[in-house]
Amino acid sequence: MTDVQTADVRNAETVHRWLASRLDLWGKKALSDDLVETLTRFCQRIGKCPDEMIDDCLRPGKERDVYVLRTRARREYMEQIEAFEAETGSRDQANIVRSFLIHNGVAMNPNLLP
């Protein structure tokens, strides 16, 4: 557990993008306080800020606003989220973290089969 504060998470550019994207797709009902709180707990668990997480997964391409998915980093985050899910016992909470990555351009799903 490290010193990532809720305010840091709330003010992160990637979090703004995430919330704006959810608002755009689903409206205000897709925004709730537990989103940032849950993401903060995950960030504290792994000791990374939200922007760092996305930087880990997306490498800037040759052109502006073009990114390449780093598959190994994505895989590592998927495993971290699975561990978070096991720890919290909550697929919903883990899916909040997945939603953050998805809306920032890192596609992922939970494993649906044992």
Next chain:
Amino acid sequence: MDFRQVVGRQRTFQYFLPYRPVERPKVQVILEAGRRSSRAVNTAFSKAIVTHRDSLSAEEREKLKTPLSAALVDTAPVYIFWYHDMDARRVAVEEKKWPTVASGTLVAIGALGPPHGWSHRYVQQVVLPEVLMPGLDAGPQRGGNADAALAMAQGLLAALDEGLAACLAPFDEAGAKEVLRTPDTWEPVMGMFLGYPAESWEAGGQEPRPPFESMFFEQNAAEPFARDAKLAQALAESGLGGRPAPVPWREREVRALARMLGLPQE
């Protein structure tokens, strides 16, 4: 099903009932339909591997996944991996094993004949050396193959006709090569994920398409094919078409499906 309804049913189905198996005879119907597809010089460019999800280990399933196909791999009970056999032309020409143009069979059975200029001599001394053999020295060439895709397309329609939902999606070539043990000469076309739909048959509605006239032309590329709106309407009413996406309940449907399957809802 009526042919128009089969064509009109085509959607990118993305949510399958993970617990409902696909009957083996239906899979065979798909393959039989693919086998009947048109192909140049009667050569079998298309190859396909039927894969049963529940016969794979978790590690093997992981190897097949791409970032966007993970849920398809987990929920569809059957996948058919369609390939282009890049070696098919060489085999047809050199081994003359199958009833192809190169083997002379198509002329012999009268499928190709003198009215169109075909003869044994034309095949053996003109078509083979001038058309089919050039380039073989360079070895298998990637770049896709229309005939391999045609077989898959015919299989896709057969799947819909059998009452199955299907989604075509790319798959991890290297991972599939390990799991499926494909030859080096097989180039992926697409993975066909099959099952019974967890979503409605409308699957969100008919996806938008560019205007008809921007895709189809008459006599020359500058002259759009004039579309008869009444005919288009009649076709839509007969099943070739459907309600445009999004259907009013799509958002709630997606949320419900995500909740049922344990996927991120938003």
